[in-house]
Amino acid sequence: xxxxxxxxxxxxxxxxxxxxxxxxxxxxxxxxxxxxxxxxxxxxxxxxxxxxxxxxxxxxxxxxxxxxxxxxxxxxxxxxxxxxxxxxxxxxxxxxxxxxxxxxxxxxxxxxxxxxxxxxxxxxxxxxxxxxxxxxxxxxxxxxxxxxxxxxxxxxxxxxxxxxxxxxxxxxxxxxxxxxxxxxxxxxxxxxxxxxxxxxxxxxxxxxxxxxxxxxxxxxxxxxxxxxxxxxxxxxxxxxxxxxxxxxxxxxxxxxxxxxxxxxxxxxxxxxxxxxxxxxxxxxxxxxxxxxxxxxxxxxxxxxxxxxxxxxxxxxxxxxxxxxxxxxxxxxxxxxxxxxxxxxxxxxxxxxxxxxxxxxxxxxxxxxxxxxxxxxxxxxxxxxxxxxxxxxxxxxxxxxxxxxxxxxxxxxxxxxxxxxxxx
Numbered sequence: 001x002x003x004x005x006x007x008x009x010x011x012x013x014x015x016x017x018x019x020x021x022x023x024x025x026x027x028x029x030x031x032x033x034x035x036x037x038x039x040x041x042x043x044x045x046x047x048x049x050x051x052x053x054x055x056x057x058x059x060x061x062x063x064x065x066x067x068x069x070x071x072x073x074x075x076x077x078x079x080x081x082x083x084x085x086x087x088x089x090x091x092x093x094x095x096x097x098x099x100x101x102x103x104x105x106x107x108x109x110x111x112x113x114x115x116x117x118x119x120x121x122x123x124x125x126x127x128x129x130x131x132x133x134x135x136x137x138x139x140x141x142x143x144x145x146x147x148x149x150x151x152x153x154x155x156x157x158x159x160x161x162x163x164x165x166x167x168x169x170x171x172x173x174x175x176x177x178x179x180x181x182x183x184x185x186x187x188x189x190x191x192x193x194x195x196x197x198x199x200x201x202x203x204x205x206x207x208x209x210x211x212x213x214x215x216x217x218x219x220x221x222x223x224x225x226x227x228x229x230x231x232x233x234x235x236x237x238x239x240x241x242x243x244x245x246x247x248x249x250x251x252x253x254x255x256x257x258x259x260x261x262x263x264x265x266x267x268x269x270x271x272x273x274x275x276x277x278x279x280x281x282x283x284x285x286x287x288x289x290x291x292x293x294x295x296x297x298x299x300x301x302x303x304x305x306x307x308x309x310x311x312x313x314x315x316x317x318x319x320x321x322x323x324x325x326x327x328x329x330x331x332x333x334x335x336x337x338x339x340x341x342x343x344x345x346x347x348x349x350x351x352x353x354x355x356x357x358x359x360x361x362x363x364x365x366x367x368x369x370x371x372x373x374x375x376x377x378x379x380x381x382x383x384x385x386x387x388x389x390x391x392x393x394x395x396x397x398x399x400x401x402x403x404x405x406x407x408x409x410x411x412x413x414x415x416x417x418x419x420x421x422x423x
Contacts, residue, residue, distance in 0.1 A: 037093065210366075
């Protein structure tokens with residue numbers, strides 16, 4: 001079976017390993033390999049390939065496919081290409097599958113169902129999101145997601161629609177994952193030295209904005225008015241709180257950007273109205289919005305990557321995967337969502353191996369959004385626990401057992417006639 005997954009943390013050479021895998025498939029089959037990547041990452045990958053002497057090129061149209069080599073294009077352009085024209089496919093930042101609709105993910109899986117060689121590459125999958133592992137397994141043709149759930153999981157009675165690992169199945173499940181994937185957080189996971197792979201300091205700076213809870217307080221069921229607003233953790237309530245505090249949060253982040261005019265900044269938001277508030281306050285900021293064309297988004301992201309733009313405002317769903325922004329050591333979040341992976345991936349665009357400076361991450365939150373911060377913090381712990389389980393399974397899978405026995409032949413060796421004559 002020519003399918004596998006690389007769960008390599010950011011900065012560990014995931015791109016090089018994927019490109020080299022593609023090179024091997026091209027040489028073995030004498031046919032092209034397609035690499036799907038997030039927006040603006042194709043040119044970055046082409047530069048990486050040139051650095052290592054791998055024949056790979058970033059393309060936008062199927063007419064550019066000429067000969068056997070690795071071709072890199074964006075997920076958004078997949079519909080233009082014929083999957084049967086390629087011997088292999090590489091999904092770069094394959095966690096991005098969760099950002100697509102279920103129909104798109106199924107279509108992607110179906111499109112490459114007959115492709116002989118498939119590789120999925122991403123950083124460690126999201127904590128407690130075992131369905132993501134199921135998506136990878138299904139895409140690689142190893143096991144359908146429903147079968148994975150029925151074998152090792154049980155419905156979580158405290159969380160509708162979620163599953164948790166059966167206690168006796170924890171080790172067997174991760175051993176199964178290790179049979180088709182490799183998870184690496186640092187070189188020592190593979191038995192090598194971590195020298196040169198020690199990340200610089202990460203300064204996580206949380207800034208609380210005081211929300212006025214006396215406005216729009218609502219009323220009790222009996223009609224009596226409340227003195228204070230009591231927000232809950234529902235999506236409706238969270239978005240309501242975000243709208244009430246967006247001005248103060250945008251002011252705070254804009255002030256941080258203005259205080260360091262010589263620093264490149266990446267500013268992350270979750271909604272269009274947050275982006276509007278930021279662009280109104282930061283005159284030299286370049287925004288990348290999901291509604292823009294793929295070409296415009298790619299050009300704007302490239303402008304920040306090359307230093308042509310100092311400040312960029314965008315969403316984790318648009319630019320949170322694949323991009324290497326080690327030239328930037330200042331990150332701002334005008335708010336947070338409940339997705340720890342989005343936060344993690346957004347931070348790791350700048351805080352990654354190759355970054356030479358300490359990275360300051362400024363997070364502006366209203367005091368009424370405490371629940372979001374608590375959930376993200378809890379998921380950070382879950383993420384570390386998941387990595388430990390995966391790394392342990394990988395080590396067990398890679399362990400080599402040797403049995404050495406003395407050679408004691410019972411029958412004497414007889415030389416062939418031609419050797420006797422030569423002697």
